[in-house]
Amino acid sequence: MNVRKLIKLKEQGKRITAITAYDYSFAKLVESANIDIILVGDSGAMVMFGYESTTPATMEEMLLMTKAVSRGAKKSLLIADMPFMSYHVSIEESIRNAGKFVKDSGMHGVKLEGDRDIAKTIRAITKTGIPVMAHIGLKPQTAKSWDGYRFQGTTYSSAKKLIEDAQELESAGAFCIVLEMITKEISKLITEHLSIPTIGIGSGQDCDGQILVLHDILNLYDSIKPRFVKQYADLKTETLKALTNYKEDVVSGRFPDDEHSMSIDSSEFIKLKKYFVKVNQAEI
Numbered sequence: 162m163n164v165r166k167l168i169k170l171k172e173q174g175k176r177i178t179a180i181t182a183y184d185y186s187f188a189k190l191v192e193s194a195n196i197d198i199i200l201v202g203d204s205g206a207m208v209m210f211g212y213e214s215t216t217p218a219t220m221e222e223m224l225l226m227t228k229a230v231s232r233g234a235k236k237s238l239l240i241a242d243m244p245f246m247s248y249h250v251s252i253e254e255s256i257r258n259a260g261k262f263v264k265d266s267g268m269h270g271v272k273l274e275g276d277r278d279i280a281k282t283i284r285a286i287t288k289t290g291i292p293v294m295a296h297i298g299l300k301p302q303t304a305k306s307w308d309g310y311r312f313q314g315t316t317y318s319s320a321k322k323l324i325e326d327a328q329e330l331e332s333a334g335a336f337c338i339v340l341e342m343i344t345k346e347i348s349k350l351i352t353e354h355l356s357i358p359t360i361g362i363g364s365g366q367d368c369d370g371q372i373l374v375l376h377d378i379l380n381l382y383d384s385i386k387p388r389f390v391k392q393y394a395d396l397k398t399e400t401l402k403a404l405t406n407y408k409e410d411v412v413s414g415r416f417p418d419d420e421h422s423m424s425i426d427s428s429e430f431i432k433l434k435k436y437f438v439k440v441n442q443a444e445i
Contacts, residue, residue: 176371179200203245223242240271248279248282298341328354343363
């Protein structure tokens with residue numbers, strides 16, 4: 162998958178699939194399911210590193226995860242979340258950090274949270290040849306400090322601003338835009354007014370595509386349960402069951418058994434035993 166093919170999917174009216182991943186093993190699985198986009202999200206700060214929000218994520222932590230994902234996925238479009246304050250200080254630093262994800266980590270592009278105020282930054286990064294995915298609506302990196310985790314686009318003025326922000330970010334060069342927790346009617350309007358794909362998360366069924374956090378749909382992270390998440394498997398329960406069974410087998414002596422052990426050739430073992438008999442006799 163690449164940016165051109167992704168935009169083509171919107172033109173053809175085909176739905177786009179996206180999911181987060183943070184490590185080699187899950188990246189391989191996600192790609193095996195033919196998911197179009199793998200986002201190495203700063204949500205990894207929460208589900209992988211145990212932070213209470215995405216805000217503390219660092220460039221070093223994000224680079225660690227992106228490198229692992231790029232080793233596991235070779236066909237999906239790989240996008241890296243730029244962490245908080247990695248694209249806010251200056252245009253030069255923003256370009257430098259975006260470049261690290263592409264040059265050092267094998268990502269195909271980066272994602273930036275923000276409204277029209279980051280249009281200049283998006284324009285500068287795209288001019289270097291790095292594709293940029295925009296992100297409007299709820300912005301997790303700063304939501305806790307401002308309005309909390311609330312749905313966006315619930316009034317005339319806020320909805321109008323969201324639509325104008327989306328158009329401005331498309332004009333700045335964004336190839337795609339994430340719409341997070343935006344009322345479904347406004348998400349539909351934004352999608353209809355843009356030529357680039359919209360990827361919804363908690364923003365209704367009329368976006369061009371959908372994305373969720375991998376650990377949410379697998380029930381591997383339960384500290385926060387957004388109302389828009391649909392659980393597709395319960396790996397938490399299955400994993401806990403497997404670990405409990407493993408412990409019981411080890412404690413009881415059922416594991417390892419002969420099936421999971423390797424034996425030396427009997428003739429070689431006899432020779433070894435005779436050798437130690439001689440050694441012990443010599444010591445006496």
